[in-house]
Amino acid sequence: EAGVTQFPSHSVIEKGQTVTLRCDPISGHDNLYWYRRVMGKEIKFLLHFVKESKQDESGMPNNRFLAERTGGTYSTLKVQPAELEDSGVYFCASSQGGTGANYGYTFGSGTRLTVV
Amino acid sequence: AQSVTQLDSQVPVFEEAPVELRCNYSSSVSVYLFWYVQYPNQGLQLLLKYLSGSTLVKGINGFEAEFNKSQTSFHLRKPSVHISDTAEYFCAVSERGQFNKFYFGSGTKLNVKP
Numbered sequence: 001e002a003g004v005t006q007f008p009s010h011s012v013i014e015k016g017q018t019v020t021l022r023c024d025p026i027s028g029h030d031n032l033y034w035y036r037r038v039m040g041k042e043i044k045f046l047l048h049f050v051k052e053s054k055q056d057e058s059g060m061p062n063n064r065f066l067a068e069r070t071g072g073t074y075s076t077l078k079v080q081p082a083e084l085e086d087s088g089v090y091f092c093a094s095s096q097g098g099t100g101a102n103y104g105y106t107f108g109s110g111t112r113l114t115v116v
Numbered sequence: 117a118q119s120v121t122q123l124d125s126q127v128p129v130f131e132e133a134p135v136e137l138r139c140n141y142s143s144s145v146s147v148y149l150f151w152y153v154q155y156p157n158q159g160l161q162l163l164l165k166y167l168s169g170s171t172l173v174k175g176i177n178g179f180e181a182e183f184n185k186s187q188t189s190f191h192l193r194k195p196s197v198h199i200s201d202t203a204e205y206f207c208a209v210s211e212r213g214q215f216n217k218f219y220f221g222s223g224t225k226l227n228v229k230p
Contacts, residue, residue: 035218042120042220043218045218055216091159093160105162106159108159109157110159
């Protein structure tokens, strides 16, 4: 089966611009997660979708970040306007319904975002 | 609050030597424990997990980890490393009752030298 796909793999934007990251989960996976790793630090949870609904968005840093998952398939994460501190690697992961973190997610390769 | 500490940011080791990557966590509730590995230009891959039962768990590629509840640790070990084990390793924890969220450590870069 195809894995979790993220694109772009790299993005370099100027401060103040808008960037949209996309994640395609494994087909049939109801759970979709976004995580972020900033400056080589720990990977931090951003939010969790179950199908098209936001189950937990407690990790979203501020209202410049908007995540959507229309139709319960792929998801986008928009940063508008981007700030320097938003630079980092954004990971997407998915899992089958009901299993969650207990059994491990499948992660994508990440999008490396650089804001200059 | 949940926290995961990986004290060693980098671990250099010679090929065929043993290695231990340390992980400690803090939590007020029971936890599930995981180790993930990230090879260059790839996503995170599950190495092994502890959910319950035997505290010694074996994973892929010859790695194993031992859950020590009293020391709140979950150290990763391999008796003999290969060049191909060069990667970054992440310890992660999820709490019972909140199992759809991982708390990760800051990662340990394992550099295996010939």
